[in-house]
Amino acid sequence: MVLTNKTPEDKVNSLFDRVAPEYDSMNNWISMGLQKKWRKETMKKLDIKNDSEILDVCCGTGAWTADLARGLGESGHVTGLDFSKEMLKLAETKLVNYEQKSKIKLVQGNAMDLPFTDNSFNGATIGFGLRNVPDASQVLSEMLRVVKPGGFVACLETSQPQNMIVKSVWNIFFKLVPVIAKIRGNNYADYDYLQKTTKEFVSANRLKEMFEEVGLQKVTYKQFSLGAVVLHIGYKKM
Incomplete structure (x- = not known):
C-alpha cells in the first residue's frame, strides 16, 4: 500500500492541475459568459494608477492578470501567482502573443505563504480563488502584508444570494x-468539489468582516x- 501525506494545499493543487485544460471554457459556461463583464466593472472600481505594481493571487490561466496589465501604463507591472503548474503553463501559452506580456511575470507559489x-505591491487581487484555499483569512492576511500602506486588496468571488x-x-x-x-x-x-466550495463559501457580509478582522480598512x-x-x-492603513 502506498501512503500519501498530501496537505490540503497539495490536494487543491492536484485538482486544479486536472481541470486546467477545460478551466476557461467551463468558467465561461458556469458564468453564462458574464465573467468578462464582472472583471470590467471591477477594473473601473479599482482605478489603478498607470505605474502600479499589482499582484494577482490564484491567477489561474491569467484572465484577470491580462486585464490588469491592460489597465497599466508602460511602467506598470503585474505578477500573477498560482499554486498549479498546469494553470501557469496555460497562462504562459495564452500570453505568448499578448501585446501587454512585457508587463506580466508569472510565479508558482502558495497563496497562504506569499x-x-x-509592502511590495500597490494592490493585490484574487479572482474566484479565495473559496478554494484551505484558509481564506490567512490568504487575506498575506495579501495585506505584501501590499504597501494605502494599497488595496480586492476579491471577486462567488457568494450566496440573499433573495x-x-x-x-x-x-x-x-x-x-x-x-x-x-x-x-x-x-x-472535481466539479462536485468546486460546486460545494461555491455553495458553502461565506456570505458577502461575512467576507467583509473577514477583511476587517485581518486589518483591512474602508x-x-x-x-x-x-x-x-x-x-x-479594502485598504491597508497608511
Missing part, C-alpha cells in the same frame, strides 16, 4: 455543474448578478 517581502428565489435557482444551477462537467468529458468529483463590497458574485475591496 514569496514576496512586506430566496434567486438563491433557490442558484442552488439548482450549481448542482447541475458537475453533471454538465461529466457530459463534457471532465471529472465529476472595506466595501459591490454585488453582481443579484448577489451571485461579489467584489470586496
